[in-house]
Amino acid sequence: MTEPVVLPDFDSFGGQALKGLEAPEEATAATQALLSEDRNSGEPVINAPGESHLTLERGICREGTWYREAEVKELTGADEEAIAAVGSSSYKIFDTLLLRGVRTVGNEAMNRTLAAELLIGDRELLVMAIRRATFGNDLEFDGLPCANCEELVDLTVPLDAIPATRLQDPEQIEFPVPLRRGATATVRLPTGDDQAAVLTIKDGNAAKQDSELLDRCVLRVQDASGTVTRRPPATSLSMSDRKTILQFLAETQPGPRYGDFSFVHETCGKEVSLPISLAILFRGM
Ligand SMILES: [Zn+2]
Structure with missing residues (x-):
């Protein structure tokens, strides 16, 4: 067996x-x-x-x-x-x-x-x-x-007792994420393609994996003065903003939360x- x-x-x-x-x-x-x-x-x-x-x-x-x-x-x-x-x-x-x-x-x-x-x-x-x-x-x-x-x-x-998250609007593709100092990021949610790209980074460097995900999913950032930066390199984002965006992506992604089950x-x-x-x-x- x-x-x-x-x-x-x-x-x-x-x-x-x-x-x-x-x-x-x-x-x-x-x-x-x-x-x-x-x-x-x-x-x-x-x-x-x-x-x-x-x-x-x-x-x-x-x-x-x-x-x-x-x-x-x-x-x-x-x-x-x-x-x-x-x-x-x-x-x-x-x-x-x-x-x-x-x-x-x-x-x-x-x-x-x-x-x-x-x-x-x-x-x-x-x-x-x-x-x-x-x-x-x-x-x-x-x-x-x-x-x-x-x-x-x-x-x-x-299986349906496993907690799951729903999208408020399944057809919403872009999401605003408030950042520090009055800036706003516009992001999309990760797909299988993004997941594959992140997992090709094999040296166990979680920060690099985070950067790869952010490089792919952050579409633009608008600062408080209204200046828009398209596709900002993830390494240029502050640690705090990176954390905020990653948390948003994790919490907003729909689907089962296998790790959250309890009885x-x-x-x-x-x-x-x-x-x-x-x-x-x-x-x-
Ligand atoms: Zn017990």
Whole structure:
């Protein structure tokens, strides 16, 4: 049987890396213990018809019309082999999941260009839908040690219990971000393409990754006197403004917040953090 912990955390590609503010959180020891134990539960649930369709948050725009409907499919053994074959590159694993698990977005068949064009949040929604189509809607945890009282907890987490962020206006492409000294940045939200570019910076320099993201997503900055600088180099922005913009991008990006899931343990009454990783989502693979 394949070891379950072959897929990296979401934290290592996307969410946390692009937030650029916090160190990536390791999966909790409890989660690791759970993943390494034998799995005798979590039998795939028979999916109700229609579970392969979803509505994206932004979708794609073609000749002025927005398309948000998407269709995914249940992953097969061939898909599992293909995903295992891409190695340990987290972005490639994620990309392969999308390319093999998504049938269509709008009227277009999934392809690399389309995958790169999608907002990060839409990509994560699609991966959640692939998970649902393949293993069902519920994440089953048996014997999960409570991080507070250490009692073993059996827990069923429906995928839609994972907190998610919505766009106020899905068709809004540019967003104003107030900066210091009366300046305003105009930004766009990161896509799969941006994510790939950020993750090619491999020397572990988070500041360089932040700069790459800002170089791509900051369209212009207007200072208090009204002077507009188009495409300002990220290195020319103040540390404070960089942080403000990165925080805005992270908070505004729609989609599931896998790292923010928590549950209240009835026995001890405490809220217990349980970050959901890609390895947990696809632990049947
Ligand atoms: Zn507890």
